[in-house]
Amino acid sequence: MTQAGAKSPISNPTSTQAVTTADRVFEQIQYAIVEGHIPPGSKISEPELARQYQISRSTLREALNRLEKCHLIHRKANVGSRVVECTVQGLLEIYLVREALEGMACRLAAISMTDQEIADLQAVLDTHGNSQSVQQGVAYYQEEGDLDFHYRVIKGSHNQQLINILCSELYHLVRMYRCQFGMNSPRASRAFHEHQAILSAIADRDGELAEMLMRRHIAASRKNIENKLQQEGRD
Amino acid sequence: MTQAGAKSPISNPTSTQAVTTADRVFEQIQYAIVEGHIPPGSKISEPELARQYQISRSTLREALNRLEKCHLIHRKANVGSRVVECTVQGLLEIYLVREALEGMACRLAAISMTDQEIADLQAVLDTHGNSQSVQQGVAYYQEEGDLDFHYRVIKGSHNQQLINILCSELYHLVRMYRCQFGMNSPRASRAFHEHQAILSAIADRDGELAEMLMRRHIAASRKNIENKLQQEGRD
DNA sequence: CCCGTTAATATTGTCGACAATTATTGTCGA
DNA sequence: TCGACAATAATTGTCGACAATATTAACGGG
Numbered sequence: 001m002t003q004a005g006a007k008s009p010i011s012n013p014t015s016t017q018a019v020t021t022a023d024r025v026f027e028q029i030q031y032a033i034v035e036g037h038i039p040p041g042s043k044i045s046e047p048e049l050a051r052q053y054q055i056s057r058s059t060l061r062e063a064l065n066r067l068e069k070c071h072l073i074h075r076k077a078n079v080g081s082r083v084v085e086c087t088v089q090g091l092l093e094i095y096l097v098r099e100a101l102e103g104m105a106c107r108l109a110a111i112s113m114t115d116q117e118i119a120d121l122q123a124v125l126d127t128h129g130n131s132q133s134v135q136q137g138v139a140y141y142q143e144e145g146d147l148d149f150h151y152r153v154i155k156g157s158h159n160q161q162l163i164n165i166l167c168s169e170l171y172h173l174v175r176m177y178r179c180q181f182g183m184n185s186p187r188a189s190r191a192f193h194e195h196q197a198i199l200s201a202i203a204d205r206d207g208e209l210a211e212m213l214m215r216r217h218i219a220a221s222r223k224n225i226e227n228k229l230q231q232e233g234r235d
Numbered sequence: 236m237t238q239a240g241a242k243s244p245i246s247n248p249t250s251t252q253a254v255t256t257a258d259r260v261f262e263q264i265q266y267a268i269v270e271g272h273i274p275p276g277s278k279i280s281e282p283e284l285a286r287q288y289q290i291s292r293s294t295l296r297e298a299l300n301r302l303e304k305c306h307l308i309h310r311k312a313n314v315g316s317r318v319v320e321c322t323v324q325g326l327l328e329i330y331l332v333r334e335a336l337e338g339m340a341c342r343l344a345a346i347s348m349t350d351q352e353i354a355d356l357q358a359v360l361d362t363h364g365n366s367q368s369v370q371q372g373v374a375y376y377q378e379e380g381d382l383d384f385h386y387r388v389i390k391g392s393h394n395q396q397l398i399n400i401l402c403s404e405l406y407h408l409v410r411m412y413r414c415q416f417g418m419n420s421p422r423a424s425r426a427f428h429e430h431q432a433i434l435s436a437i438a439d440r441d442g443e444l445a446e447m448l449m450r451r452h453i454a455a456s457r458k459n460i461e462n463k464l465q466q467e468g469r470d
Numbered sequence: 471c472c473c474g475t476t477a478a479t480a481t482t483g484t485c486g487a488c489a490a491t492t493a494t495t496g497t498c499g500a
Numbered sequence: 501t502c503g504a505c506a507a508t509a510a511t512t513g514t515c516g517a518c519a520a521t522a523t524t525a526a527c528g529g530g
Contacts, residue, residue: 019312019521020483046512056485057512058293065300071399077254078491078512093396100339104331161328164306165400255513281482291515292482313482313521 022062025053029063033072033083034176044073044081070172084173086180088229094174095222099215101166102150106198106214109156110207118203121152125195147175149195153214156202183225191217257297260288264298268307268318269411279308279316305407319408321415323464329409330457334450336401337385341433341449344391345442353438356387360430382410384430388437388449418460426452 018024029049032038050060064081067073075081084090113121128145154166177183194217201210253259264284267273285295299316302308310316319325348356363380389401412418429452436445 022483023312045510047510058486059484061512062296062300062483065297069304071396077258080492080512090395093394096339096343096394097336097396097400100335101332104335108331159328159331160325161306161332165332169404257513282480293516294514296482297513315482315522 021055022059022066025055025060026063026066028053030067030070030072030172033067034172034179036179038083040083040086040176040180042083044083046080070169072172072176084176086177088226091177091181091229092222092226094170094177095218095225097170098166098174099218099222101162102154102218103211103215105154105157105159105162105166106202107207107211108159108162109153110202110205110210112158113156113202117152117156118199121149121156121199122203124148124152125192125199129192146191146195153198153202181225181229191221194220256290257294257301260290260295261298261301263288265302265305265307265407268302269407269414271414273318275318275321275411275415277318279318281315305404307407307411319411321412326412326416326464327457327461329405329412330453330460332405333401333409334453334457336397337389337453338446338450340389340392340394340397340401341437342442342446343394343397344388345437345440345445347393348391348437352387352391353434356384356391356434357438359383359387360427360434364427381426381430388433391437416460416464426456429455 018027029038038044044064046057046060046064050057053060064073064075068075068081071084073081073083124145128149151167154163157163194213198210198213198217201213253262264273273279279299281292281295281299285292288295299308299310303310303316306319308316308318359380363384386402389398392398429448433445433448433452436448
C-alpha cells in the first residue's frame with residue numbers, strides 16, 4: 001500500500017500519522033527536499049522556514065533534527081543547515097551501501113520470512129507483472145513496485161537494525177536521488193524478472209543464493225546508472 | 236583531548252572537540268550510557284537530567300536528539316525517552332549489520348586505500364603484535380587495537396555513507412554492548428592473525444577476498460558470542 | 471473487593487526572547 | 501584597485517514559561 005493517501009494526488013504523503021506538529025512539518029519539508037522544491041545544496045534559513053510554516057524556531061529545529069537523521073540535511077555548529085548535494089559519487093556510495101545491507105537483508109529474509117509473507121509478496125509481484133503488461137504508464141508503477149518489493153524483503157529480514165537503517169534513515173535519500181536524477185526505471189522488465197528470481201530463492205530458503213541475487217540486482221542498477229551518467233557527462 | 240578527562244583511564248575517545256554545550260552534554264550522557272551508569276532500559280527524565288547537568292531542557296533535548304541518532308535511546312512522542320535495552324538478539328542483529336557493511340567497506344578499502352594508509356595500518360598491526368607478546372594485559376589493548384583496526388579499514392573505504400553509518404551511528408552502540416556484556420576479547424590472538432590476513436588481501440588489492448575474510452572475521456565473533464551467551468543462559 | 475471513570479499531577483511539546491557566534495558591509499590604508 | 505580591519509547585521513544556541521498530552525491517584529458504582 002502506497003502511503004500517498006487520498007487527500008491530494010501529489011502533495012505530501014502524510015501517511016504515518018504525525019502526532020506532533022514537528023512531525024508534520026518534518027514530513028512536509030522532507031517532501032519538499034525530495035521533490036526538489038528546496039534545491040540540493042541550498043542553505044536553510046531557520047527564521048524564514050519557521051515563518052513559512054507558521055511555527056516556532058524550536059519546533060522547526062526539532063524537524064531539522066529528524067531531517068538530519070534521514071541524511072537529507074547537514075548541520076554545522078554555529079553555521080547552519082544545508083540541504084545535501086546530489087553528486088554522482090554520492091549516489092554510487094548509497095548503492096554500495098544498499099548492495100551490502102539489502103544483500104544481508106535478503107539472506108536473513110530467506111531464513112525469517114513466514115510462508116504467509118512470502119505468499120503475499122508473490123501476490124504483489126504477480127500484480128505488478130499484470131499491470132505492467134496491461135498499462136502503458138509502466139515507469140511509475142514499476143518504480144513504486146520496485147520500492148515496494150525491496151521494502152518488503154527488508155522487513156522480511158526481521159532485523160530491526162537493518163529495517164531502521166534502510167527504511168527510516170536511507171529511504172528518503174534514495175527517493176531524493178531518484179527524483180533529482182529523473183530515474184524513470186530504465187530497466188523495468190529486467191528488474192521484474194530479477195525480483196522474481198530473488199523471491200524464488202527466498203521461497204527455497206536459500207539464503208546464500210538470495211543474497212547473491214539481490215547484490216547483483218542492486219549492483220546492476222548501480223552500473224546502469226554509472227554508465228548512463230558518465231555518458232551524459234560526455235554530451 | 237577527551238573532555239571526560241582524567242576521570243577514567245579508558246575514557247571516551249570522543250576527541251572531536253565539542254564546540255557547543257549540547258555537544259558536550261551529549262558526549263557526557265553518551266559516555267554514561269555506554270559505561271552503564273545510566274542503565275539500559277531506564278527512562279530518561281528530561282527535567283531531572285537538565286537539572287543534573289545544569290542546562291536548560293531545550294539544550295538537553297538537543298543532546299537527546301544526537302543520542303537518538305546513535306541509537307542509544309528511543310523516543311516516543313508525548314511519552315519520553317528510554318535508554319535502549321541490551322538484548323542478545325539486539326547484539327546479534329548489530330553483528331549481522333556490521334558483517335554486511337564492514338565487508339563492503341573492506342572490499343572498497345582494497346580498491347581505495349592509498350599505499351601510505353596501508354603501510355600505516357601495517358605499522359599499527361605490528362605494534363599490536365609486539366605489545367601483545369610483551370604485555371600481560373592483552374585484553375584491553377587487543378580491544379582497543381580491534382576497534383582501531385576496524386576503524387581504519389572503514390575509513391579506508393573512502394565511502395562517506397559507510398563511514399558515517401559505522402563510525403558515527405553504530406560505533407557507540409557497539410561499545411555499549413561490549414561494556415554491558417563484558418566482552419573482554421575472548422579470541423585475541425586468533426583475531427590478530429585474522430586482521431593480518433585481511434590487511435594482506437587489501438595490500439594485494441584483492442577486494443573480493445578482503446570482503447570475504449572480513450565477513451568471516453565478524454561472523455566468527457558473532458558465533459563466538461552466540462555460543463558463549465547461550466551457554467551462560469544454560470547455567 | 472474489583473473495575474471503570476474522573477480529577478490531579480507530572481511530563482512532554484511549543485513558544486517567544488535573549489546571548490553568543492558568525493557573516494556581511496563599510497572604511498581605511500597601502 | 502586591492503586587501504585588511506572594524507562595526508554592523510543576521511543567524512544560531514540557549515533559556516525560562518506556557519500549553520497539550522500522558523500518567524497517576526482518588527473516587528464511586530457494581
